[in-house]
Amino acid sequence: MDSSVILENVTFAYRRAGRSFGPYDIVFPAGEVVAVMGPSGSGKSTLLWLIAGLLKPSGGVITLPAPAEPGRAPVAWVTQQNNVLSSRSVLDNVLVATRAHRRPTIADTARAEQHLAAVGLGGEGRRRCAELSGGERQRLCLARAMASGAPVLLADEPTGQLDGSNSRAVFEALRSAAREAVVVVATHDPAIRSAADRVLELRDGSLVEQ
């Protein structure tokens, strides 16, 4: 099976708001960081929710690559709100993606610690997430996404609330994640635009530039 994410003639509509998106015919290949740009309300996040299966397309077909390990979720997320389980430890937050399908092994724990180190949180596994700064939480989300082993990594404004150094750290982590997964980033950040392998421009729900 192809390791790309393929959207074929995909459309979506928020019926109550009377807004429609698409049609999208896009292929997101593995190994690339694809930036989805556009003004607020242009459909960047909606495109990501569609790929994740959190919104069901009104028409067309979205095909995702199969996870390498049976039972794994096909999609991992990094959101702008840096969602974490605040009362739990940093390591618990990374392993929660594994717990979605099985009991973590010692190897999983070791890998989780490697991913934490890769985002600059090495040795912080026992800290409670409530003690982390916004930038640290965002990097933790990234470590969780990378540790999930999902073949698709979606990031919605991952650097929206970060300063320059944290943004660079997050992007470098995304870049390293792209070695093993399709990475799609919805962003306003011009730094990501210039560093991404490919840029998709959306306006009023339509793809205007690939």
Place this chain on the structure above:
Amino acid sequence: MGRWSSSRDVAKPQVTHEALANVRANVVMVLPFLGGLIGVLLASVSPIVLADRGAISDLINAIEAGALTYEFHPGDTSVYPAITPEECDAGWYNASGIVRWSGAASAPRMVQPRGELTLPVAAYDVSAGLTRRLGVVPGPDEVMVGAAYADEAGLRTGSALIVDGREVSVVVVEPPGELRAYQRAVLVPGAGFPAESCIIGLEPAVWRTADQALDVSLPERLGDWFRRCVACDQLRVSEVAHVAGRRPDLWPIGIVGAFLLGVLYVVVRRSDLALYRLVGFGRSGAAGIATLEAFLIGVWAAVTAMFILAVVMTTPPVPPRDITIRYPLLGAGMVAAWVVGVAFAATAISERRVVAALRG
């Protein structure tokens, strides 16, 4: 309709681990819900407990005033199998309204003749109600002797008797009306009121005229109910407490309250539950975590509430077991409503609400 296609084998999400870890780590979030649930449990069950205790207190007062019969009947075990002969034999009974007392409850006590007393005699434990009916206030070392027997045996007020190996002083009494059967008996004042699993004998001739015969009046709620229940001549204490308790029936409100509290729990936890959906637990997995958390909190609340109620219930009057069983059942119903509320709300979180929760 479009299609979203991905292959994913059946997963085994670690729902139990996550629920336990969340409850352990999230005490600050758990405590308000724990307190709220305990509040709902106590607010719903306590009025019933207090009403039952109030009704039993009224009943005891009525019996001790001599207005009602309080009997232990071995023969009643056919009607009320829960009452054992042992309970009956150990029972203390009020003879003031005894109309149907049976042998075992009133087994004669041992009275040793002394001095001029040579005739055999039966001695009975009797209640404060009976002594009140006789118009006597016996001292701690006094027993009452029916006038006919005292006359036959040559006893006078102040004579000595040995009852159960103890020397006591005689007070001669003239039993009135329905107590004439005690003209030839020794009556030993008793104490205490083991109110569990007892039979109340209802004799209208006694309780209807209690105010005239005894200068006492029945509590209004008991009197009202007895008037409606003249066909009942024997009842368990628990039945009287259940009917005359006039408890405010708040438990349906408690059930609804517990359910809504469960929905609120999911509203507060929506961000974490959305995260579980995001990382792959799916709708049922995330709902399972919330439901298990709710179950743990519910058990915790129920145990705490039961402890509080148990402390209240260890002080007399202790309600009979056959009505106290309702308290944990109602509590379990409310805990179940809380868990169902959480499960319902957590399952009802749509994908769009997940998106909304994740966007903050």
